[in-house]
Amino acid sequence: MRYFPESYKRIKPLNVVFDKYYPLKCEICDKDLLESMFVEKMNGVVVFVLPKNIDNNKNKIEDIYIAFKGMCDEQKRKYYESQGFITCWGDILDLVNPLLFMQYIISILNNFNAGTISYSEKAFKKEKDFILKLSQKVLIQMNEEERNRAKNIFELGFIDL
Ligand SMILES: [Zn+2]
Numbered sequence: 001m002r003y004f005p006e007s008y009k010r011i012k013p014l015n016v017v018f019d020k021y022y023p024l025k026c027e028i029c030d031k032d033l034l035e036s037m038f039v040e041k042m043n044g045v046v047v048f049v050l051p052k053n054i055d056n057n058k059n060k061i062e063d064i065y066i067a068f069k070g071m072c073d074e075q076k077r078k079y080y081e082s083q084g085f086i087t088c089w090g091d092i093l094d095l096v097n098p099l100l101f102m103q104y105i106i107s108i109l110n111n112f113n114a115g116t117i118s119y120s121e122k123a124f125k126k127e128k129d130f131i132l133k134l135s136q137k138v139l140i141q142m143n144e145e146e147r148n149r150a151k152n153i154f155e156l157g158f159i160d161l
Contacts, residue, residue, distance in 0.1 A: 024092075024133040027065045028072035034137055036068070037093060043069050045089040046130060049080050049123075061119045064126040066092070092134070101138045105131065 023032035026044065033044040049063040062085060067073040077087050094100050108127070111117040119127060 018136065021136065022133050024066060024130070026068050026072050028067050028075055031068070033066060033068065033092065034133070037096075044092040045069055045073055046092055046095070047073065047077065047087050047089040049085045049087050052084050052086050054086065057116060059117050061117060061123045061127075063120065064123045064130065066130060095134060096137045098138050101134065 024034045024044075025031065026033050033042075036042040037044060045067060047065050047067065048061050049065070050059055050061060063080070065076055067076055073089070080087055090104070095104055108117075
């Protein structure tokens with residue numbers, strides 16, 4: 001941080017929120033996307049799988065998957081399209097921006113509150129998993145006191161990965 005401030009800003013340390021690091025893996029090739037994004041400059045997408053007849057008032061998200069842009073994403077997308085679904089996606093690199101990360105979460109809350117989206121059980125679990133893992137890149141470093149306080153409140157087991 002002191003000697004390479006520019007690199008530090010770009011890379012950000014990974015395991016600052018939780019005791020250990022949880023990789024965010026591409027569902028197709030199993031490679032860690034968070035690390036590849038910054039080390040190899042590869043980018044990924046979070047993809048939402050929805051029924052073809054999209055209804056602006058109520059949509060059920062059937063699945064969510066994380067994949068590298070390009071080959072990985074395309075493979076999965078083609079599969080779902082052949083099954084009669086449509087997909088829409090978000091750029092994971094954008095979501096590492098703290099403001100856009102919060103906006104992502106708030107928009108989910110808003111949609112829930114308005115009743116405009118619902119999730120399949122699988123998709124909901126994956127959404128939470130995605131947010132928790134991505135937070136490792138977004139949230140600032142907690143000090144020991146904050147970390148312990150959070151642990152006391154949630155009595156461990158508060159993170160279900
Ligand atoms: Zn992949």
